[in-house]
Amino acid sequence: MSAVATTPLVALDGASRSFGAVHALRGASLALRAGEVRALMGENGAGKSTLVKILTGVDRPNSGTVLVDGEPVVFHSTADSRDAGVAVILQEPTLFPDLSVAENVVMGRHPRRSFGRIDRPAMKKSVQDLLDRLGVDLDPDRPVQGLSIADQQIVEIAKAMSFDARVLIMDEPTAALSGREVERLFGVVRALQARGAAVLFISHRLEEVYEIATVVTVMRDGEVVHDGPLSELPEDELVRRMVGRDVNQLFPKTEAEIGDVVLDVRGLSREGVFYDVDLQVKAGEIVALAGLVGAGRSEVVQAIFGVDQATEGSVSMNGTDLPLGKPTAAVAAGMALVPEDRRQQGLVMDMSIGQNATLARLGEMRSRGLLSPKRERAEASQWGERLQLKYGRLSDPVGTLSGGNQQKVVLAKWLSTKPRLLIIDEPTRGIDVGTKAEVHRIINDLASEGLAVLMVSSELPEVLGMADRVLVVFEGRVTAELSRAEADEERVVRAATGRAPVTEEIA
Amino acid sequence: MSTPVSAPPGPSAPQGPAAVAEAEAERVSTGRRVVDRLIRARELGLVVVLLAIVGITGAIEPNFFDLDSIKETVLNVAIIAVMTAGMTLVIVTRNIDLSVGSILGLTAFLCGDLLTKHPGMPWIVAVLVAVAIGAACGLLNGVLVTWGRVPALVVTLGTMYALRGVAFLVTDGRQINAEDLPDSFLNVGSGTLLGIPTLIVVAVVVILLFWFVTRDYAWGRQLYAIGSSGRSGGQAAKLAGLKSDRRVTQAFVISGALAGLGGAMFAARYGTVDATAGDGYELRVIGAAVVGGVAIAGGSGSVLGAAIGAVLLGTIQTALIVLKIDDFWQQAIVGLLIIVAIALDRLIANQSEALLRQRSARRRTSA
Known part of the structure; x- marks a missing residue:
């Protein structure tokens, strides 16, 4: 034929x-x-x-x-x-x-x-x-x-x-x-x-x-x-x-000074979803949670942040234990979570760029008890500049921005709270290649300034290019912990599909 | 929300694959039985509550079993139940129709007015005119919702006020009195057919007709599909090639037409009609549907359940009157019942979803 x-x-x-x-x-x-x-x-x-x-x-x-x-x-x-x-x-x-x-x-x-x-x-x-x-x-x-x-x-x-x-x-x-x-x-x-x-x-x-x-x-x-x-x-x-082009070029990894442990999670479990997760993130370090969609990674970070209630285990920030299931306590301790679904969870699509960018700090945008648009604008434009946000006017609805620029607004919102730990779920989902590199650069810059970063990503090149350490999750359990040097595509994929157990460093 | 779920399928006492599979099958069918029971419990539960109320009220106040009292209740319910059937179609498509009370007011007056001015006219013509006017109002609602892309809540809130305004204009302060209406028409309202009050016969026929249509006809099932996919943007209905706009419009037309029929029934039953007729009926109708298990988010609930809901609400109202309970409490109790119904709905939905999910998870791990 x-x-x-x-x-x-x-x-x-x-x-x-x-x-x-x-x-x-x-x-x-x-x-x-x-x-x-x-x-x-x-x-x-x-x-x-x-x-x-x-x-x-x-x-x-x-x-x-x-x-x-x-x-x-x-x-x-x-x-x-x-x-x-x-x-x-x-x-x-x-x-x-x-x-x-x-x-x-x-x-x-x-x-x-x-x-x-x-x-x-x-x-x-x-x-x-x-x-x-x-x-x-x-x-x-x-x-x-x-x-x-x-x-x-x-x-x-x-x-x-x-x-x-x-x-x-x-x-x-x-x-x-x-x-x-x-x-x-x-x-x-x-x-x-x-x-x-x-x-x-x-x-x-x-x-x-x-x-x-x-x-x-x-x-x-x-x-x-x-x-x-x-x-x-x-x-x-x-x-x-x-x-x-060569994949490595995409991720200009800057070496950051690794500091003290910021986030320490021990034996975190949520029945039926994930079990016995241990992880630490140090200042200046980028830790990636790799694995397939549905492996339970988003659920783990949501439990760390307190949106979901963990059934067992402990989460501590800078040595202080946090109550489980209390996002306000997590925010007060310096945690910020950039969720996976920007449109549903990260932004209020009908509100303006400026309003969205300052939403996490409404209290400080007040002047004599009322919200001050002036202060809002000043704050938002400062972050817009820093993150190279491309926008028409700050009063435009945030929905008019491209995916990558929306992500920058979410980042601005949380970074303005001066967090010690940034949790970011699928940082570049639905973002075009050009802006993707910018988001990567921003995350790298933040880490080099001493921010601890915990990143969930399903994109292997992103994980391998960005992370100092990679934790692989399969069906709710951490099946491998790999250093930057150890992490390669094969090892991560094997652990992520639960096919062959990776012998090294399984808890 | 975290629903208490049983422990994950752990390595519980190995017994060989056959035994495991058997245990699995048993657990699965138990799960299914529980789900089925929960779903059936809905309509059954309503009937049980209904009987309990009748029993208790009758025990306290035997007057409750007076033929007149029962007849009164049932006749009041008949009009609401007819409108509830139409409302169910609309809610199932994930819409709502707040204008039915105003449509009833307008059509009740026009129907009565027509018969007053043309005493020789066969009453059925006036009824058909009322139904047609109601259908036209429903068409207006439907077109605004589908072509205009305006939320049904807003559209029908607007037409609710607008049509009430039209009713005031048309009546011009007049009132229709029973003595002006032909006896043949009034007989429909108070008479019987084979020993059963005619209005009840009409209501039962309407309910059975639409129950049947929504259960056994593709047209009806499409209404459920449209409402069910609406929660996630309506993509599924689009991909299935359903003519969603047309179906939603048709549901509104039927709701309007049945409100028109309700108007004619109202005129026949009471004989006295002014511009305020049917004021607040829309909420009683929606309340009946919700209590009867029609999910306000669309996609589920049956015409029969909604009709039982109407009967339940009507009975409670009569019971409270018979028991001489304060008017304020009557409203509060009806309100409480609606909240309980919705809470119960969520509970059942969550429970059955959790059970269904567990079942598929078990099957997957056993595969």
């Missing part, structure tokens, strides 16, 4: 898409053929999600065409792409939590019987068949509420199969899955591939890509920079094409 002869089921030809002055996609082409699993690689902001949006009918290109079976088409909506046999599995499944698994699968296409009533037995049977074919044990009658992300993805896949999707687009489906769940998902993908489906697989985990994909498209800055069989592209070459 010759690959050239087969017409792609779905293809993109020379698609461009720009948002104002930003070119998200420049003349990108991509072909999805039956029986192929194509990896789509690229850094955040390389244009992958724009490409996915065009293929799924969420967005339309400024120029270029979408082809279905070789014929040019226009997807006006997700319904159009679905009718063409394209299904998408997102990192966060989009389901109806109150409805049953079966109803989620058939929603919009309920089987009918006499008088147009829903044929429940037929609905249940068809969904049960799909689940059996996927080889998973799920009760079609139970509500989706409470299902794990992995099971929810299975429901999404069952939904895709139920309307005979020929093209399955998977956007970082493994990000929140454990090793075993990834294996199960890959089993399902291989089964679909064998039945002649085309799969577009997006992931940041190289080993997974090499395990499942046959061909690869590499994107950088909105352009397709490589297209070919994956077997001909070694891993380091792939990374170089994605990044376009």
Whole structure:
């Protein structure tokens, strides 16, 4: 069989898409053929999600065409792409939590019987068949509420199969899955591939890509920079094409003087979430908590800060024990937490940049009992300058800023409280490459000024490039503690996937 | 929130894989039973509370069992219950309709006015006019909510006042009196059909119809899907290709139409209608739905449960009157009941979610 002869089921030809002055996609082409699993690689902001949006009918290109079976088409909506046999599995499944698994699968296409009533037995049977074919044990009658992300993805896949999707687009489906769940998902993908489906697989985990994909498209800055069989592209070459420069350059690590222990956590546990976590952070030190999404890292830092109540263990700052579950005590002791979800937890999106930046110190912004906008502006602009914040006016809503600049506002808010310890959860999630480096520089600068930094990050290069020490968390336990010298990709990934126990320094 | 969860699946006495799997299966089905029981407990619980109130009140004050007293209660409930069915559809889609009381006031007057001015007109025509006017008001609500992208709370708060204002304009200080209305119409309000009060028959038919439609028809299930996905931005409904705007508008139209029907029922039942008719009904209707287990956040609750909620609230009100309890206490007790209902809802939701999560976690570890 010759690959050239087969017409792609779905293809993109020379698609461009720009948002104002930003070119998200420049003349990108991509072909999805039956029986192929194509990896789509690229850094955040390389244009992958724009490409996915065009293929799924969420967005339309400024120029270029979408082809279905070789014929040019226009997807006006997700319904159009679905009718063409394209299904998408997102990192966060989009389901109806109150409805049953079966109803989620058939929603919009309920089987009918006499008088147009829903044929429940037929609905249940068809969904049960799909689940059996996927080889998973799920009760079609139970509500989706409470299902794990992995099971929810299975429901999404069952939904895709139920309307005979020929093209399955998977956007970082493994990000929140454990090793075993990834294996199960890959089993399902291989089964679909064998039945002649085309799969577009997006992931940041190289080993997974090499395990499942046959061909690869590499994107950088909105352009397709490589297209070919994956077997001909070694891993380091792939990374170089994605990044376009050496990875080490990205993280200008400045040596900081390491001082006394600032944060000392002993035997911290939260039943059912994480167990027996010991960790210390010294002044001037950057400690990274690495691991997969869902390993319990965010939960650990939230318990340290006191947002969540730990069931056991102790947290002390500068030698003083803190009461567990009391964020105000943590703040008073000099802790600051920059949360993972900026939009939900870090910022008040409708308030101005200036108001957000000074929110943690409202008391000091007072003048004769009233908030003084003048003082607010002075304070905010001072931090804006220091963090090289790019903004129009301080009175603009913070929601108008880019992700990276929003992150700077959150940083300003907390840094203005003069913390001794900065806890930062996924510091560069959703931030473009350029601003990313700036955020890294800021964190490095802060550490060199003597701030203790505890960072949660799922991005391996960030962990390896920034941290003085790396603690790897797997399923709620610290499985490895590695010094900067010891930490390399393989060791961290092994410990993070719980595959082979790393012998050194396990508590 | 930290819900007390049983200990994580630890290495408890190894017994060989078969035994473990068996124990697993047993635990899973227990979990499911508990969840099912919690969910069913909702409607059953309402009935139990209802019977308890009837029993206690009747024991203290045997007058409560007077035929008139019962009939009075049930007739009052009939109008509220009909409107609650429509309200349930709207709340399930994660919206709310505050305008139903005003729609009732307007349509009750127009219905009565029509029959007063054209005594020869068959009463059913006037009823249909009331329903149509209600539906038109609902359409206005729906269009403003979906096309205008204005929150339903704001839209219907606006139409609540606006339609009440229209009712005052139309009535122009007049009042419709029973003696002006044709007897055939008034007979509907006080008469019986096969021995059952006609208004009750109407309410039961409406409730069963919409219970059936929301349970067994794709249209109804889509309302639940829209409300359920609304909590996370409505993406799921969009991806499933549901015509959310159209469905939400239809729910408002039905709510309006049933409020119009309620207006006609009101005119037939009381005979006396002025511009203030149905004042405050919107809150009684919403209260009935909430007490009946309709989640204010959308996506769950049934028309039947909401109807039982209406009966429960109506019975409590009568019971408190029969027991000669202060008017102030009546309101306070109804309010308390609504809060208890919502708290109970959250509790059940949290418990069943925790149980479901535990079940999947167990299955995963046993896989």
